[in-house]
Amino acid sequence: MRIFNSMTRQKEALTPLEPNHFKIYVCGPTVYDYFHIGNARPFVVYDTLRRYLLWLGYEVTYVQNFTDIDDKVIQRAQAEGITTAELAERMIKEYYHDADSLNIMRADIHPRATESIDDIIALISTLMDKGFAYTAEDGVYFSIEQDPNYGRLSGRNIDDLMEGASERTSYSDDKRHPFDFVLWKFKREGEPYWPSPWGEGRPGWHIECSAMGMAHLGETIDLHCGGVDLTFPHHENEIAQSECATGKTFVRYWMHNGFVNIDQRKMSKSLGNFFTVRELSKHYPYDVIRFFILQAHYRMPINFSDELLDAAVASWQRINSSIDLLTFSAKAAPETAPGEDETLFEEAVTRYLAEWQDAMDDDLNTADALAAIFELVRAANTAVASGRVSKKALLNARDALIGRLDVLGLKPRTDQKAAIPQRILDLVDERTEAKKNRDFARADAIRDEVLTNGYKIEDTPQGARVIPVDA
């Protein structure tokens, strides 16, 4: 598999440091609110990466943190009159609700900043000992001038930063350099704090990811993933503090996903143009949201609108419909089918599955992978219509389809459907009888009645087929 490494800005062969075992760290949510669709993208994308690596036979250790202490958590907790721990606990529960619904696998480890204070303090101590950190009035800072490699990931040097900063950065505090960043914030009135060798306080934002990543995955991590907006300063700072502490490469492959936009503008909480996944799920099912995200390559920006979601509903329906059709028609399909249709179909299935894998291998191109899925769908629908393809071939195709969708974290609707009530099945039989007697008025009336009850009847060469109408 090849992956675009943000550090080198090119696609590279992806290999684990430790044989057959990938160690992945994904920047997780700050738990002060429900997460929005823009936050959901990395969770879905890297979950898909994880599933694919597992499918390829690798062992994967997947870590995704919860930032449960920072300014926003404190602010929100104060506004609600509860403790930060209470707020975090609640929002983590809500995170799991949405993430589980999006079929995002739980990480092997979900470390929390407040439970990793010892690791954080140990890391800062090392940086202090080695002369990369210093104490200022309001906290402990990392000195970027001590790091000759600073700026490598984001492609900027300290001079570039100064130029950008000249109009926006205040030089008023007592940091040695305006871009020095805080490792440990000394406590302020009314805020939670922990003891440390430098005084009571709480961790800075960047340090927690380094500390938790290294604590659970070792000093060198295979993959570190997150949104492009984290490239600078968050990931840049993580590299600086981690590598200065250990002298080793912190991360071998950096992956950054593109934004979710609204009206061509970045979706963000500060712009106020966001939809939480929870809110959106009231209008569109979770599987459609996931499908929508995977329809584009992960590094491209995606725009977001009802029209695009509606199109995704229809596309996803096409796939589900084909799976249902395969299951249904396999029942009446011949046991063996020695003809050309059978051979051509099996060849087509093999070809499209190969295309699917090629796409996934090429920098997790889920858009292309889904195109292969659609090709497979068309071949399957054609095979079904021909009636000259064996039961075995149809079921093999169906299972392959379901299997590949599962790697994408997409569950076919069939699996989620309840059994069709006997009452409905009786009506369908009654309609078939009416049709046989050419009593079409009666047949149509029954079809309408069934539809009113939430089920659709479709006539096929193999007989009438009943499917629930999706809400």
Place this chain on the structure above:
RNA sequence: GGCACCAUAGCCAAGUGGUAAGGCAGAGGUCUGCAAAACCUCUAUUCUCCGGUUCAAAUCCGGAUGGUGCCUCCA
């Protein structure tokens, strides 16, 4: 101001040197008692524009235009 990214049909979106995937929407047809679903055909002589390299460019190089992002809240 500095550093990046993006521009492909009505809409969405793959494609990084060999002659434009896939989905949605639309039109026509087949099947059907009628539907639905499905299938077939059609819908970009062309990839924002202008130069250049090459036998060959949506793909590489240079420039222009438009849009977006980052530059100590951010996925």
